[in-house]
Amino acid sequence: MIAAGQENAAQKGSPMELKNRPRRNRKNEWIRDLVAETSLRAEHLIYPVFVHAGKGQETALKSLPGQSRWSPDMLTEKIGQWKNLGLRHFALFPAIEDRLKDPLGKESLNDNGLMAETLKRLKDAHPDVVLIADVALDPYSSDGHDGVVRHGQILNDESVELLAEMAVAQARWGADWVAPSDMMDGRVAAIRGALDDKGFVDTSILAYSAKYASAFYGPFREALASAPKSGDKKTYQMDPRNSKEALREVLLDIEEGADMVMVKPGLPYLDIVAKIKAHSSVPVAAYNVSGEYAMIKFAGLAGALNEEAAMMEMLLGFRRAGADAILTYFAVDAAKLLRARS
Numbered sequence: 001m002i003a004a005g006q007e008n009a010a011q012k013g014s015p016m017e018l019k020n021r022p023r024r025n026r027k028n029e030w031i032r033d034l035v036a037e038t039s040l041r042a043e044h045l046i047y048p049v050f051v052h053a054g055k056g057q058e059t060a061l062k063s064l065p066g067q068s069r070w071s072p073d074m075l076t077e078k079i080g081q082w083k084n085l086g087l088r089h090f091a092l093f094p095a096i097e098d099r100l101k102d103p104l105g106k107e108s109l110n111d112n113g114l115m116a117e118t119l120k121r122l123k124d125a126h127p128d129v130v131l132i133a134d135v136a137l138d139p140y141s142s143d144g145h146d147g148v149v150r151h152g153q154i155l156n157d158e159s160v161e162l163l164a165e166m167a168v169a170q171a172r173w174g175a176d177w178v179a180p181s182d183m184m185d186g187r188v189a190a191i192r193g194a195l196d197d198k199g200f201v202d203t204s205i206l207a208y209s210a211k212y213a214s215a216f217y218g219p220f221r222e223a224l225a226s227a228p229k230s231g232d233k234k235t236y237q238m239d240p241r242n243s244k245e246a247l248r249e250v251l252l253d254i255e256e257g258a259d260m261v262m263v264k265p266g267l268p269y270l271d272i273v274a275k276i277k278a279h280s281s282v283p284v285a286a287y288n289v290s291g292e293y294a295m296i297k298f299a300g301l302a303g304a305l306n307e308e309a310a311m312m313e314m315l316l317g318f319r320r321a322g323a324d325a326i327l328t329y330f331a332v333d334a335a336k337l338l339r340a341r342s
Contacts, residue, residue, distance in 0.1 A: 040312070040315055040316055040334070040338065042087055042088075042331075044324070044325055045089070045315075045326055045334060046091055046132065046327045047090050047328070047331035047332065048093060048287075048328075050068070050095055050224065051114065052070070052071060054071040055073050056073060058070055058074055063290070064329060065297045065298070066329075066333070067293075072117050072122070073121070075118065079126055080125070083128070085332065085336055086335055086339065087331055089129070090131055091132040092119070092133055093134050093220075093223075094114045094115050094118070094134075096114060096139050096224075101141060102140075104137075104141075105137040105140030106140070107140045108137065108166045109166060111173075115133065116169070119133065120174055122174070123173075130176045131177070132176065132178075132179050133173075133177070134179055135178050135180040136182040138228075139224055139226050143229050143230070144227050146159070147159030147184055148162065152230070152231065156185055156236075159187075160186055160190045163184065164191050167191040167194060167195060168194050172200075177204045177205065177259075178195070178206070180205070180207055181211060181264075182236070183237050184236060188252075188253045189256035189257060191205060191257075192257035204259040204260070205258050206261075206262060207253040207262065208262050208264055209249045209262060209263070210238060210246035210276065211237050211262070211263075212237060213234045214237075214240065214264075214289070216267075216268070217289060217291060220290035223290070243271065243272060243275065247276060247279055250280060251279070254280065259282055260283045260284070261276065261284055262286065263276060263284070263285070263286050264287035264289060266286040266289065266292060266326070267288070270286075270321040273318065273321040274322050277321070278322070284322055284324050285325040286321070288326055288328035288329070288330065293330060296311060296314065308333075308337065311330050311334060312337065314330075
């Protein structure tokens with residue numbers, strides 16, 4: 001049996017002949033922080049929030065534990081709290097009553113509607129936050145599609161015309177960014193032209209440039225009751241088997257005037273984030289979508305993993321892949337943790 005002192009002497013007397021020992025840069029927390037290649041701050045996070053009509057209302061979402069639909073007054077109050085955590089960017093998604101939906105999504109242009117009220121109220125109360133408005137017909141459409149449906153077909157050019165009108169209305173109501181999530185061809189150019197024609201030259205465009213037809217959107221569609229009434233979205237959202245096509249879509253959107261481009265979903269498409277970051281001349285966002293959030297939340301609730309650790313590892317993965325900004329339902333939880341660690 002080797003005594004402790006003899007063991008230490010043996011270890012010191014016969015080291016492996018290694019010039020490079022990468023573990024030296026990991027031997028304690030302070031060195032690990034010094035050489036860390038990737039950072040995550042609250043400023044990198046965009047919080048997607050759901051809004052519905054009413055006053056003083058919060059409706060918890062069963063498929064998204066910890067998330068709710070808010071009435072505009074309640075959302076105004078909550079944003080005041082979230083600002084204290086360092087969050088400044090909010091993407092708004094409206095849950096429209098079925099009685100207000102029609103095939104052309106006319107409610108999207110209502111100056112007295114839910115989005116108009118929400119944007120005006122939030123901008124009046126919080127002029128220091130960035131408000132991002134979703135540009136798509138599906139929340140307003142009785143068909144549940146991102147474009148106009150006729151005889152079972154999604155009409156591209158007619159949809160683009162409506163989307164451009166919607167973007168102008170949102171800019172008029174106070175949106176800092178408009179975010180076309182529809183994946184219609186040519187919509188970024190049409191929106192940029194319409195905004196400029198109406199004097200909204202400073203309104204930015206966050207384009208959902210590489211949005212895939214994904215199984216990870218389920219909880220989101222439940223939150224907004226916006227699932228297609230028939231068919232699917234595969235004729236306009238991207239095929240998960242394709243990668244080069246994503247780069248083509250991104251470069252077209254940049255050429256048409258996008259100020260930031262996005263990959264959605266995030267986790268299954270980190271290779272796409274990295275590829276686009278390598279070729280994009282504008283910032284790149286990734287959407288950590290509802291299904292990805294729900295997986296970690298429910299696994300954490302079941303005790304299958306450490307929710308907090310998994311959340312941070314995932315968000316750092318987006319940043320490491322090249323995302324300049326991350327849309328995530330974990331924004332509040334992550335901002336709290338980052339504040340506690342600072």
